[in-house]
Amino acid sequence: MSIFEPKSKVEFQQKKMGNSEVDKKNNQVPEPTLRRLPGYLFFLQKIKEEGMLNISAPVIGKSLNCDPTQVVKDLSFTGIKGKPKVGYNTYELIHALEEFLGFNRTNEAFLVGAGNLGSALMAYQKHQSLGLKIIAAFDVDNNKVGQLIGGIYVLDYNKLFHLADRLNVKIGILTTPNHAAQDVAEDLVNCGIKAIWNFTSANLVLPAKIIVQNTSMSSYAAVLLRRLTDSE
Amino acid sequence: MSIFEPKSKVEFQQKKMGNSEVDKKNNQVPEPTLRRLPGYLFFLQKIKEEGMLNISAPVIGKSLNCDPTQVVKDLSFTGIKGKPKVGYNTYELIHALEEFLGFNRTNEAFLVGAGNLGSALMAYQKHQSLGLKIIAAFDVDNNKVGQLIGGIYVLDYNKLFHLADRLNVKIGILTTPNHAAQDVAEDLVNCGIKAIWNFTSANLVLPAKIIVQNTSMSSYAAVLLRRLTDSE
DNA sequence: TAGATTGTTAATCGATTAACAATC
DNA sequence: TAGATTGTTAATCGATTAACAATC
Secondary structure, three states: OOOOOOOOOOOOOOOOOOHHHHHHHHHOOOHHHHHHHHHHHHHHHHHHHOOOOEEOHHHHHHHHOOOHHHHHHHHHOOOOOOEOOOEEEHHHHHHHHHHHHOOOOOOEEEEEOOOHHHHHHHHHHHHOOOOOEEEEEEEOOOOOOOOEEOOEEEEEHHHHHHHHHHHOOOEEEEOOOHHHHHHHHHHHHHOOOOEEEEOOOOOOOOOOOOEEEEOOHHHHHHHHHHHHHHOO | OOOOOOOOOOOOOOOOOOHHHHHHHHHOOOHHHHHHHHHHHHHHHHHHHOOOOEEOHHHHHHHHOOOHHHHHHHHHOOOOOOEOOOEEEHHHHHHHHHHHHOOOOOOEEEEEOOOHHHHHHHHHHHHOOOOOEEEEEEEOOOOOOOOEEOOEEEEEHHHHHHHHHHHOOOEEEEOOOHHHHHHHHHHHHHOOOOEEEEOOOOOOOOOOOOEEEEOOHHHHHHHHHHHHHHOO
16 A cells, blocks of 8 residues: 555564563663653753752652652663752753753654644744654645645655655654554655654554654543543 | 632642542543553444444454453443453444543533644644544634634633633643643633643643643653664 | 761552453 | 353552662
8 A cells, every 4th residue: 555665675563572672671761751751851941040050859849749759760760860968960960861862962853744733743843842853744735745834844745755765864753644644654664764653543553663652632632531520 | 920810719739639539549440541442442433334243352452453351451441341252342332432431422622822732733623533622712812813723713811711601611721832831720720620631841730639631742752762762 | 967868679559461260 | 062252350560659778
C-alpha cells in the first residue's frame, strides 16, 4: 500500500527482545520520571528569572505539589549533584535537565498530515518550547500543499523520501487520519526515521528498534470522562 | 488576580484524603487501563464494519500487539461477560465500552484559550470522536472573539461566568498560555466546572475534588527525545 | 555543633503477567 | 468429548514512598 518502493525492505515483525536490548531497557529512566522532568524545568526557569541561585527538592515539591523524595530521585537521573542543606544550583540544574532531555539541542522533525492537529503543532512550536523543531510538513491534499503554517511550508507527500535522504531527520510526527497512519509510519521508517510521535488512534506495528510515542487525544479524554463519572 | 468575584470562595488547599475518598480511589479503574480502552473501541468499530459478530481477547491482542490476558482484564472492568471459546459479542462489547467511557453521552465542555492548540481542538472534534463536545470557547483577545472555528464561536472571556451559570457545563479545556492557567482554572472551578483537561505546562493547584487531566505536549516530547538519545 | 537536605537502601503499593480452574 | 477462551487468583515486576545514614 505504500507509495514508495523501499530501498531495503524492513521487517515488520514482533520479535522478542534479545538480551542486549533487555539490558538497555533495564537501564532506562522510568517513563513517569521523564514525564515529570519538563515540569521541573519550566518551574526552574521561572525561579531563575526571580533570581534564586539555589533551589531544594522540598521547595520544588511544595510548589509543584509533589513528594520531595520523588523530586530528589527524579533529578538524580540527570546526574546532577546537590548539596545537603543548600539544594541544587539553579543554573546547573536547568542545564542538566535541558541536556538530559535534549531540549538544548536542535531536534529536527518531519510532520505528516497538515490537518487541524498538525497545523496546530506547527504554529504551536513557534511559541512553546517543545524541545523539537519541525523543519518540513507533508500532506497529500493539494489544497494544503504550498501553505505556510507557523513559518513551515507544507510540501507534497511525494517529496518526503527525497528530502529525508538529504536532511537526515530522525523524528517523525504523525498527524494523519487514522486509516493512513500505518502506511505513512512505514514510509517514515523506510526514510530513516528512528522515532515517531503518533497522534493518531492507530496502533502502529513497526520494528522493535523504532521508538513510538503514542499521544492519542481520546485516551486522555477517556481518563477524564471516567473519573468524572466515578466522582458523581 | 481573578477577573471574577467568586460567589463562594473555594478553598485551594492540599488536604489529605478522608477515608471515604480513599475507598472511592481504591475502586477506581487503573489509569493505564482507561488509556487502553479507547484503542479497543476504535479497533472494534473497524471489526464491526467488517461484519465480525464475535471477537476474542487473543484476536484483539494480536491485532493491537498487546497481551491477551491484559485485554481480558481490561475489558472485565466494563462489566461485560464473554463466552469461553467464542469471545465477546462485538456489538455488546462496543456498547459496553462506549457506556463505560461515556463516549455515547454528550459531554459538553467549555474551552478557554483559542490559540493554536485551542483552535485545533475545536476544529478537531468535528472529525474525530473525542467523547466530548465543545459548546463554547472563550478568549480575552478581541481579535479572536467573534471568530467561528470548527462550528464554535469564540466568546469574550467575561461571558464565561454568566454562561456557565445557565448551561451547567462540567468540563473545562485549558489551552491558555502557561502564565494564565492557574487564574483561569480557579475561575472555571468557581463557575462550577468539575473536571479540567489541562494542556498547559502549569501545575494547577485546585481543590482535591476537582479532576485534572494533564496533557502537556512537552512531557511526551521529553519521553520521545530521551528514548531517542538512549537508543543511540 | 545542630539541623536541614541529599542520596541510597528498604518497604510498600499498584499494575502486569502467569497459572489455572471453570465453562461453553 | 476435546479444546479454546474466559475469568479469577497468585506471582512478578516496577514505581513510589518511607527510613535513615551521610554531609554540608
